[in-house]
Amino acid sequence: MNASAGADAIVRRRKRLKYRSWHRGTKEMDLLLGPFADACLDGFEAPQLAEYEALLEHPEPDLYEWIMGRAVPPPSARSSVLDRLIAYYAADAR
Secondary structure, eight states, X not given: OOHHHHHHHHHHXXXXXXXXXXXXXXXXXXXXXXXXXXXXXXXXXXXXXXXXHHHHTSOHHHHHHHHTTSSOOOGGGOOHHHHHHHHHHHHHHO
16 A cells, blocks of 8 residues: 555544544534544544544443543553543543
8 A cells, every 4th residue: 555545544534433423322422522533533643543443332331431530441441542532521621
């Protein structure tokens, strides 16, 4: 794959993840993940995008509790992207 094709694939991947973030199934999660995706995904490279994709596979109630700080994510769910997502909303709480 040439560099241009790789860059195009990353752009498509980001767009797909933004769409998934805004269309989760519950309005609460749309309003949490959508703005985060819009603000952050353009700066993510392939490894971070993979972490975000894995994060989106978790059940919505779990994600909501982790983001709101009501539950501690299990070690298997921890990632730099989840930490960034939690910090993104913790900053709003101040």
